[in-house]
Amino acid sequence: MKTIIGLEIHVQLNTKAKLFCECPTNYGHAEANSNICPICAGQPGGKPMQMNGEAISHVLKIASMLKAKPELDKDVFVQRKHYFYPDLPSGYQRTSKPVAKDGKLNGIGIWEVHFEEDPGRYELKKGFVDYNRSGVPLVEIVTAPDMRSPEDAREFLGKLEQYLRYFNVINETEVGTMRIDANISQEGSARVEIKNINSFSNVYDALSFEIKRQRTQIEQGVKIVQETRHFDENSGITVRLRKKETADDYRYVPDPDISPISFSAAQWKAAADAVAELPDARAARLASQYGITPADAGVIVIEKEFADAYERLVKERKFDAQKFANWMRGPLRKQLNYRNLLFRNSGLTAKHAGELYEMFSTGQVTDKAADQILIGMLDTDILIKARESGAYVELRDTPRNVANDLGLLKSSDSGALKAACEQAVKENQKAVSDYKAGNAKSIFFLVGKVMQKTKGTADAREIEETIREMIG
Ligand SMILES: [Zn+2]
Known part of the structure; x- marks a missing residue:
């Protein structure tokens, strides 16, 4: 039938x-x-x-x-x-x-x-x-x-x-x-x-x-x-x-x-021009023009503004197209989805996204800190209130300011990192002896302690190397 x-x-x-x-x-x-x-x-x-x-x-x-x-x-x-x-x-x-x-x-x-x-x-x-x-x-x-x-x-x-x-x-x-x-x-x-x-x-x-x-x-x-x-x-x-x-x-x-x-x-004509490139066609173009995976391109074209931000930043700031796509569809989208937000009504702009990704990709902040900066930007009292009432508020603060306020900029001060490692080693002698006795995983306990002390501003790999040298 x-x-x-x-x-x-x-x-x-x-x-x-x-x-x-x-x-x-x-x-x-x-x-x-x-x-x-x-x-x-x-x-x-x-x-x-x-x-x-x-x-x-x-x-x-x-x-x-x-x-x-x-x-x-x-x-x-x-x-x-x-x-x-x-x-x-x-x-x-x-x-x-x-x-x-x-x-x-x-x-x-x-x-x-x-x-x-x-x-x-x-x-x-x-x-x-x-x-x-x-x-x-x-x-x-x-x-x-x-x-x-x-x-x-x-x-x-x-x-x-x-x-x-x-x-x-x-x-x-x-x-x-x-x-x-x-x-x-x-x-x-x-x-x-x-x-x-x-x-x-x-x-x-x-x-x-x-x-x-x-x-x-x-x-x-x-x-x-x-x-x-x-x-x-x-x-x-x-x-x-x-x-x-x-x-x-x-x-x-x-x-x-x-x-x-x-x-x-x-x-x-104005209407036809505004919708000349449909999202499917744009995803196909992004994949071939920037060499990113079709799956990434598919997520990037979820909103026109999101795709516009991606293309603009890759061109203007010369970001690595695939790595930047990974970041946009991964950590950035995750924070937006968690709050049930679209990029266009989140208050974030292409400029914000570009500045934050630049800080992260050039090693000024860790991936963990980049997440915290996003959270700090998206969850201010003003913004939460605006979302509840259905209003739109553009964010005034820049990622760098938020990073500064939260003390998340990676410390380039190797002396401070070394001191934090020394302190962790001194305070956690059991983990040190476990490591020396062949329990390789114990070192991650020490790395965790140093991360706590430095509030996520230090790079985990750098900490691990420093501790290894100290107790190796
Ligand atoms: Zn009326």
């Missing part, structure tokens, strides 16, 4: 303000119903402002990256889609006609790309509604029914997310920034829509369950009805919500408060 799957993906755009007003979009970090105004709260007389330019620029980039054909110089109407639910204060959702059509990603056709505004958030059980999210800009991407399995859907969504993240067009600081409706049928049977799935892994699970359910019904001779279902992530099953609504049910009408928008050839 052939399975047919198409997806409608709603993604929150990375903008500071909402789509038709100037309220901020950081809804998750703000007190409920604090980021609202008469426009996004749907109050009488609250007329929408001009569409947010930042949102427009992101959507044109997304359409270009999906190779969709622009609706060039055509009037794109914003429509009202009517339905009643407490999260929708005006009684309609504003959604635009397609801005581009007929694209392709990962072999899957893209039917269209358009704007939407997000509704608020309604908690059914508590009867609580928060309009902070109401009016937040979304892009909706509608695929052709080209997927044949949950694996196809997972692969497509993974690629889409990679591209959206790389170009920084998606809001990743809030929860539920990506929601997916999946249309799924068995060839020759009615289509079922699973609404509002909130993560990729849930899409996979929902589709897997729904395929089994539909096939079992067909095998038992039960007709599949066209309907809308909900995926319950706790039980892993889909349940019937309602009979499928049609476009007529929503009574679409052009919004009389908003003049149709058209996008010029120049706007489209």
